[in-house]
Amino acid sequence: MYRIIQSVLVALLLLAAVPTGLRAEDGLRDLVNALGEAKLSEVDEHIAALAKTGDPKVVPVLEALGEGNLYARKADGQVFLTKESGSNLTLTDPVSGESAGEAPKASLSKVKVNNSVRRAVRTALGSLTLLSPDRNARLKAVQSVLQSPNADALGAIENALAAEKDGEVRAMLEQARATTLIISDRPTEEKKEAVRLLKENGGREALSILSSALGSADETLKPDIEAALASIEQTQALWAAGQNVWYGLSLGSVLLLAAIGLAITFGVMGIINMAHGEMVMLGAYTTFLVQEVLRTSFPALFDWSLAIALPLAFIVTGTVGLAMERGVIRFLYGRPLETLLATWGISLILQQSVRSIFGPTNREVGNPSWMSGAFELGGLTITWNRLWIIVFALAVFAGLLFLLKKTPMGLQMRAVTQNRRMASSMGIRTPWVDALTFALGSGIAGMAGVALSQIDNVSPNLGQGYIIDSFMVVVFGGVGNLWGTLVGAFSLGILNKFLEPYAGAVLGKILVLVLIILFIQKRPRGLFALKGRAVEA
Amino acid sequence: MTIRARVTGAFLAAVLSTTAFNGAFAAEDTIKVGILHSLSGTMAISETTLKDAMLMLIEEQNKKGGLLGKKLEAVVVDPASDWPLFAEKARELISVDKVSAVFGCWTSVSRKSVLPVFEELNSILFYPVQYEGEESQRNVFYTGAAPNQQAIPAVDYLMENEEVERWVLAGTDYVYPRTTNKILEAYLIAKGVKPEDIMINYTPFGHSDWQTIVSDIKKFGSAGKKTAVVSTINGDANVPFYKELANQGIKAEDIPVVAFSVGEEELAGLDTGPLVGHLAAWNYFQSVDNPTNAEFIETWKAYTKNDKRVTNDPMEAHYIGFNMWLKAVEKAGTTDTDAVLDAMIGISVPNLSGGYSTMMPNHHITKPVLIGEIQSDGQFETVWETPGLVVGDEWSDYLPDSKDLISDWRAPMSCGNFNVATGKCGGKGS
């Protein structure tokens, strides 16, 4: 999306550039070429000089600079906009905008950028595109002005404000004006007004700008700023509690995903499945493979990679689970502790297989665009990937619940786990049901792996990190009870996140473990234990 | 009973026969080199590459005719990320396989675990990873960076070029981050940074839920002063950390993160698009442009038959260490430990960043320090470089108890922890 806007914008600007005189062009070319010779520390000044020309042709040059696509020809010091094409670079003349052919990489040298250059580019671009005819470009411009406020830009902002019609952009411009005004040399009265505006809008950026202004503010302004700071901090503190709940929910959803497959294989079937984590890992590697294929063959489908990976992961890990059940576990029913040993052995084999096939290092699994970034909800920062993972975890849970409670397959599964002999004598093919149940649990673990690949390492060790937590969740919630797993996961998640700010990440985790141990003393069969006369033999 | 006795007997026989089996090899005329890197367990992720790098170096050397007219032979074992097993395997390499030198270890704890073994059996270890310093041992050569070859230049860079005034020191809770952060804290305070402008945070190994900490960093960074994060977060936890940074929208232009444990290998598991501009400090980057490095990268890609394999700093450290050892053995004319230990000091070999590295009397080497910014292709671009070479400083000048210590393994001092204030050698005779 952004790319499209950008190219439209460039085209528009190039059209607008046609009538400008040739002499200006020469000056511009010199300025651009100067970038190629400048040292890193001098680039900032050149950018400022370029921005001062106000020439719209500067925009693509600066953008290319910021993205590291500006190269100087070694032979004559000419600077070009470039685009990768194989081992060559396609050159575009920065002033005329015309193609300048291709050149091998070795004949060009990159115009170096670092963070401060990128910052300067952002500031310059911000004030240059404030008057752009494209609404989204203006919005982006205001945002970058807000991110790196600069007193020099105040004039440009006020000009833009005068011309702006769009409500949202206007509101942001107002805030940008207030932000820049505070650090400018305008009279105190105007500043007071700006402080008031910032106080109303609140937010982290306001906090940042106000506290930096506090040092240089004069005596009459100081109390205003301090009051504003106090009020913003207060609301921030309130939001922080909400943020904690969100983090807790998010951690809980990760725990739920990791544990839900185990709730089937361990909770329902009673198999102490130490290879559960490896099923999660296999799911994550499936995602990696899917993305790898898409990246090389169908790059356009990349955003669909997770949707494609989900059923595949289910099938892959379900099949592995099926093979495990038929090959090993079915001989061990009624000996739960021995399943622990066998599955531990299997987990070692699976880990080492993955290590041999894919190598021991992390594999890159990208976030599709709809899972990248964050949005603000009031004072909450909500990242898309976490949000989708919560949604996904709940969907998996609901689906599983439906499968178990409402379908004939689920009925058979429950029948077999409750009374194998009775079920068998009623004509249910118990071995088949066992195998399918185990495959289902494994398949769900694989789907969890697809989601977890979005936030964690994809490495052979992935599963190890989740296995203990998963067992804790299932046991804490109550073995054999899906709702217990749900409540267990979310309460452990939230508890952990509320302890973390006070006790730190490590102590917080220790405390949670100790609380689980104590809780089991109170309720030896977990949160949602099945009560009843359950006569012991 | 009889069966039991038979089983035990068979087992003893098995152990002895492997011993004999290994012994048989020693009869052939090769020089053995031990490779002690985890190939399984949590550290396999980092160490396996180093094993491959060593095998490649040894193969290349054999193509050039070996050493002292003999072929080199690599002995690979798997200490499985299990620290006591490191000690056992080190002992096995030295006393059973009779290797002439060992290249190995990654974590500090694995090094600490094998130290007594190398000391007792008098052999040589090359340790290729950046570490916390505070150690200098007669039988160990430290080819990775000491804190002053990585952390301090990085902080200097941020202070001067990015005008950072507020610092988050985030690390995994173990000795390397702890020590490095102690040193940095002392250094920053000496440079006039106020204690309230330093936030220190530790997380457990493999920490994967970074939401709270990243938002704390954001909060800490909104106090109106330029803020930077100095990360000593350990390998595994980095991927979720950077993913969270990217998603919460912390850009390098606003709050740059400089890392000491993130190299090309770690970035290979990440989409670096949103991370452009975050920094790392190393003594080598794959992107360094010079003929030696180009040749090295080419050989590596050919050896691994993988065009996408990356190189990294610890590999370079092994490259330097291995070449130094070759030169020292040639100079000494023997692989005898004492002779090689003497010959090592002062040996100078080309490094991959376009200069020469020299083994100093403190068993640390000279290195350039490079600061690189992450690029969207998973590589680093050098944005700053120390003007000259930096000598590894094993005993930090910024820790009160270690500032008086020096180390010099040349005769007559031959001491790893000489106290200049008391004029005594600390742990000598142990």
Add this chain to the structure above:
Amino acid sequence: MTEKKPKSLLYLDGVSVSFDGFKALNSLSFIVEPGELRAIIGPNGAGKTTMMDIITGKTRPDEGEVFFKGDIDLTKKDEAEIAQLGIGRKFQKPTVFENHTVWDNLELALNRSRGVFATLFYRLTGEDKDRIEEILATVRLTARRDDLAANLSHGQKQWLEIGMLLAQEPELLLVDEPVAGMTDAETAETAILLREIAKTRSVVVVEHDMGFVRDLGVKVTCLAEGSVLAEGSIDFVSNDPKVIENYLGR
């Protein structure tokens, strides 16, 4: 309740307990006199086993009083304490220690000090030996004394369990369906055995087998839906219309 507490061996009054909303016992009152042999009948789910659970401390009642020997409050004690007080219990399903020999099963059950160190340094005395031999003879298992309990037949396991209860020397014996799965001959012999046992102690038998109950010829209590439906001789109870409707008639 006009009866005075001190007289009775076991005294339950107004005992109620419910599981997840289901009332297993509903204000149950019940008295056993010293030396009495009592049979309890009732349909499935009448609360027979739950009543035993409450007497032996396995389940705590929601409300009500349970006293042993007049003034010992059983609701405050756990299984082991209650067993040491002299209440023995036989389960519905024969429960013996299958990995121990018949002899060891009885040795474990013997009424001796049961502390950690007492058992650790326990030595089999002549007296204990005689006692075990005696019980073995009583339950007709002398020939199989060195066999693993796992290898006994179903009926033999039932008897071994009764033997273990004898070794325990309880004052009150609770027996849950002792003849389930037994042959007729075994059933008759079991009735004789129980009557013999009841000479020296109180016994409460829960049983479905009406023939067996008739053989015992003792006072019968019929439970239904968690409370007492009728009490008296077998003929009296089996002619009670409520009992017929609830239990026998079906």
Add this chain to the structure above:
Amino acid sequence: MITSFLVKSLDRTIVIAVAVLLALAALVPALNLLTAPDHPLHVPTYLVSLFGKYLTYALLALALDLVWGFCGILSLGHAAFFALGGYAIGMYLMRQIGARGSYGNPLLPDFMVFLNWKELPWFWYGFDMFWFAALMVVVVPGLLAFVFGWFAFRSRVNGVYLSIITQAMTYALLLAFFRNDMGFGGNNGLTDFKDILGFNIQADGTRAALFAASALALAASLVITSGIVRSKFGKVLVALRDAESRTRFLGYRVEHMKLFAFTVSAMMAGIAGALYVPQVGIINPGEFEPGNSIEVVIWTAVGGRGTLIGPIIGAILVNGGKSIFTAAFPEFWLFALGGLFVLVTLFLPKGVVGTARHYLAKRRAFRASARKENENGKEASLPAAESLAAE
């Protein structure tokens, strides 16, 4: 009383095992120290410390067998007791370094000096005395097991719930010991030991002595465990393992029985850890790793749970295999190890020793029944029962 306890503990198997251990304790050090390195019977120091390590593992597995094999408590946290014993002796060894550390600080261990600790934490006091450290080796794991068990057994936490909370316990300890603020050296743990009771810890003589001590400790523990499981108390343990509520209704305080066994087992694990640390030269939080505890379970299972001798053999077999495979097939040894676990559970559910015994008992039963037929069907008790009941 005690003598009868001990006499009862010695059956043929145990006598042989103890004799083997005693012989090893004398012979291995002798062959290591008194023969020349090129002598055909020379035992290299490398093997002495390797086997010394195996013996401590065997002791740990034996400790687990007491609670798992005989009492049915599957502890997934036994490595924690082992590690605590190790830390106790490690702290003593640290204090023995004294002023010989890098910084020459007479009181503080090196890792505290460079992290700017100013004084010794209170819990380090006393560890400069060997008797105190030796006491702590059993007291700390014993106390932890006692407190943990007291709560858990009283609340009747059973089966897999108990297993999981023991795992939570060792995991919590792992995280706690990783914290540098705890004052146990964080991830690096305690290393760089110099001497023990005044003897250089790296000297061949010390290593041989530690080997002998490990063999003796194992022999003694074997006698004690055997005594426990053969006493009436042991019979109660098996009884409660198989039918817990039956045992309760017989009047036994099941929680006290379990608590005693669990605590004794933890103390034995602590002793194993204390012998392990000086032989490997390091103790660090990695020993608390939940995976380690699972491995102990596997050694026990491979050897045969509930057989006393089995866990010892299992520990030596699996670890010996690990030592050989990690050197012989560094890339593929995990396949071998994983495969071994699967195969053992599938085909040797009673473990090596259990299966062998089962087979022997069957053969004897067959012979006996053949004899019985020869003697024209006189009543004879099943010999199989005797040998099985002996466990």
